Amino acid sequence: MSVGFVDLDHVKLRYGGEDDAPLALDETSMKIDKGEFVAVVGPSGCGKSSLLKLVSGLMPPSEGNVIVNDQEVTGPLKIVGMAFQNPTLLPWRTTLKNVLLPLEIVEPYRGRLRGERKIFEEKAMQLLAKVGLGGFEHKHPWELSGGMQQRASLCRSLIHEPDLLMLDEPFGALDAFTREELWDILQGLWLERPFTVILVTHDLREAAYLADTIYVMSKRPGRILVRQKNTLPRPRDQETTFSQDFIDLVHVLKNHIRDVRAA
Amino acid sequence: MSRKRFNATRYSPWIASIGLFVLWEVLVRGLRVPVYIVPTPSASLEAAWTFRDAIWMHAAQTLATTLAGFAIAVVFGVVLGALVGSSRAIYAAANPILIGFNSVPKVALVPVLVMWFGIGSVPAVLTAFLISFFPIVVNVATGLATLEPELRDVLRSLGASRLDVLLKVGFPRSLPFFFASLKVAVTLAFVGSVMSETVASNVGMGYLMMSASSKFNMPLVFAGLLVIAAMGVAMYGVFSAIELRSTRWATRGSPTG
Numbered sequence: 096m097s098v099g100f101v102d103l104d105h106v107k108l109r110y111g112g113e114d115d116a117p118l119a120l121d122e123t124s125m126k127i128d129k130g131e132f133v134a135v136v137g138p139s140g141c142g143k144s145s146l147l148k149l150v151s152g153l154m155p156p157s158e159g160n161v162i163v164n165d166q167e168v169t170g171p172l173k174i175v176g177m178a179f180q181n182p183t184l185l186p187w188r189t190t191l192k193n194v195l196l197p198l199e200i201v202e203p204y205r206g207r208l209r210g211e212r213k214i215f216e217e218k219a220m221q222l223l224a225k226v227g228l229g230g231f232e233h234k235h236p237w238e239l240s241g242g243m244q245q246r247a248s249l250c251r252s253l254i255h256e257p258d259l260l261m262l263d264e265p266f267g268a269l270d271a272f273t274r275e276e277l278w279d280i281l282q283g284l285w286l287e288r289p290f291t292v293i294l295v296t297h298d299l300r301e302a303a304y305l306a307d308t309i310y311v312m313s314k315r316p317g318r319i320l321v322r323q324k325n326t327l328p329r330p331r332d333q334e335t336t337f338s339q340d341f342i343d344l345v346h347v348l349k350n351h352i353r354d355v356r357a358a
Numbered sequence: 359m360s361r362k363r364f365n366a367t368r369y370s371p372w373i374a375s376i377g378l379f380v381l382w383e384v385l386v387r388g389l390r391v392p393v394y395i396v397p398t399p400s401a402s403l404e405a406a407w408t409f410r411d412a413i414w415m416h417a418a419q420t421l422a423t424t425l426a427g428f429a430i431a432v433v434f435g436v437v438l439g440a441l442v443g444s445s446r447a448i449y450a451a452a453n454p455i456l457i458g459f460n461s462v463p464k465v466a467l468v469p470v471l472v473m474w475f476g477i478g479s480v481p482a483v484l485t486a487f488l489i490s491f492f493p494i495v496v497n498v499a500t501g502l503a504t505l506e507p508e509l510r511d512v513l514r515s516l517g518a519s520r521l522d523v524l525l526k527v528g529f530p531r532s533l534p535f536f537f538a539s540l541k542v543a544v545t546l547a548f549v550g551s552v553m554s555e556t557v558a559s560n561v562g563m564g565y566l567m568m569s570a571s572s573k574f575n576m577p578l579v580f581a582g583l584l585v586i587a588a589m590g591v592a593m594y595g596v597f598s599a600i601e602l603r604s605t606r607w608a609t610r611g612s613p614t615g
Contacts, residue, residue: 151515173517183509187530187607199526200516235607255516 098162099126100291101150101259106159108145118316119145123159125310125319129258130289134302136348137312138356143295146317147261150293151175163259172259173201176252180264182244184236190247191232194219197255204255222250226280242273246280253284262294266301278304279332286330299348303341304331311351314358321351397577402584405577412566417585420551420563423479424589427486428547432540435491439498443532444524449503460492465553472558482554482562489550490543497539501532534608537601544593552586 108120119142127133135143148154149161152168152175161168176197184193198204198215208215220232226246228239236244245265252260266274282305285292296302302309303325311321327340335341379399385391386398393401406413442449442456464485471481505527513523555564563582570578602609 148511151511153511153514171514171517173515175515177512177515179508179512181506181508183506183512185509185527185530187533187605196526197516200513200518200522202517237607251512261515 098165100129100131100164101125101127101293102160102162103150104160104162106149106156106161108142108149108154109157120149121316121318123317123319127291127293127308129291132285132292132294132305132307134294134296134306134309135312136296136299136302136309136352137317138314138352139297141312141315142317143312144263146312147177147263147293147295150259151177151261174258175261176255176257176259177261178245178248178252178263178265180267182236182241182248184244184247184251186236189233189235190223190228190239191216191219193236193247194223194250194254196251201255219250219254222254223247225284226250227276242269242277245269245273245277249277249281249284253290256288256290258290260290260292262292262296264296265294267297274298274301275304275333281305282330299345299352300336303327303344303348304336309348311348311355313355320355323348323351394574394576397580399580399584401577402580405575406581406585409578409581413563413581413585416561416563416566416582417589419479419561420482420548420555420586421589423482423555423562424486424544424547424551424593427483427488427551428490428544430483430487431491431494431543431547434487435494435539435543436498436536438491439495439532439536440502440524440528442495443499443502444520444528449499456492456495464489464550465557468554468557471554477558477560479559479561481558482551482564485554486547486550489553490547493539493542493546494536497535498532501535502528505531534601534605537597537605540597541594541601544597545590548586548590548593 103123103125106120106123107118108123109116110119123146125133135146137143145154149156150163150168152161152163152171155169163172164174184190185196188196195208195215198208204215220229223229223232223246226249228243228246228250231239231243231247236247239247245268249265252262266277269277278301292305294302294305306325309321309323309325310319311323312318313320323344325344327335327338327344383398383400386396397405438452442452467488468481468485471484475481475484502524505523509527510523513527518526551562552564552567555562556568557564559565563586567579567582570576570582
């Protein structure tokens with residue numbers, strides 16, 4: 096059997112690491128290809144965020160193996176970018192400097208940043224322009240709206256060109272218009288340079304709009320119940336969301352979630 | 359914001375302070391309080407002028423003593439605060455000791471310091487240090503310990519070391535807490551140094567006031583109090599200005615914060 100770029104093999108995760116502690120994740124197996132866009136949906140508290148921590152190496156599994164890029168995950172991975180519902184920008188830095196933060200930490204950028212700062216600043220500016228933040232580089236986070244902060248957070252998670260992007264309900268706190276605009280931005284960035292994405296979300300339309308594969312998780316302890324392929328053509332746009340295929344897909348997902356919640 | 363209101367905010371500290379002195383002057387004169395109980399501010403200022411050379415010398419001594427103690431407190435406070443704030447275990451271990459120590463009246467330590475170091479500036483510097491480091495430790499530790507877990511995850515997933523997290527996020531984040539504590543600490547440092555000078559020194563404002571009071575020269579005692587208060591306000595102002603300049607992000611650019 097082949098090994099995925101991200102491969103979870105019968106993984107269990109217990110809170111606090113004690114043997115008799117309650118399970119957060121139970122018998123979770125996933126196989127994600129390189130460049131695949133995966134969405135994970137499920138009822139709240141089902142261990143979706145734990146799944147992200149597991150894959151990024153911030154938490155070790157209690158049982159089973161997590162393999163990323165042919166290597167067993169034993170500590171924090173350095174090829175990962177992360178963005179959360181809370182933008183977590185540093186308030187004392189300008190938007191540009193916030194975006195540059197990963198480059199100050201991750202090798203090989205870290206060593207090169209001092210000498211080639213202009214080049215990287217240019218790169219960050221281009222990325223900011225792509226997400227619609229051109230002209231806001233030197234603003235501080237408090238001068239930006241929530242949606243703009245989230246765009247900046249997305250740029251920060253991508254500036255070091257990670258192979259794996261972890262998104263934990265990144266658009267959850269935004270209004271519907273901003274959210275859908277950010278779907279397009281994220282899809283655009285991904286189509287340009289396909290990185291592997293694991294997106295955790297409550298929003299079934301978001302999952303249907305963005306993902307290649309959608310995993311539905313059970314109530315706690317979380318298990319993967321359904322693996323739903325999404326073959327809607329790309330690039331997807333506003334019209335896609337009104338197509339019958341899209342509506343059917345969301346409907347199928349909704350039924351799965353209903354079954355999970357009833358179980 | 360109306361222009362009138364802006365002016366009120368700007369001038370109100372001066373109006374309040376001058377008003378206090380006027381009230382003091384009027385009350386003391388009106389009630390005919392004897393000068394050996396409470397002198398008028400004008401008499402105190404007159405005494406300050408008469409003894410200006412002595413006051414200048416003693417004030418410089420007290421200022422130097424205070425700042426020396428305060429400087430030690432800053433270094434010690436930042437190091438201890440960083441340790442306490444970055445490890446739960448150290449926090450748990452140090453907390454009761456720190457609180458216990460802070461509850462001890464520092465005036466009770468002066469005789470001990472005199473036994474060790476003799477009469478003079480050393481006990482005064484150390485008292486200023488001992489009385490002023492606590493708020494710095496608490497504030498630096500709080501700033502470090504309240505780091506958002508998501509932010510920690512972002513940094514750790516980038517492979518940041520503990521030192522990276524401390525330098526890139528922890529310290530900048532705790533700067534507003536740090537500066538807030540400096541303002542408090544520097545005024546406490548004056549309390550410490552003057553207290554020690556009063557008990558065990560032959561230089562400094564504390565000594566000057568003790569010797570003036572033993573000669574029933576109350577105007578000079580009050581002149582000394584005013585000079586100490588003025589130095590405290592000035593130092594508070596200095597650190598307030600530094601705080602505003604270096605942590606503008608925390609007050610979002612508003613001058614009153």
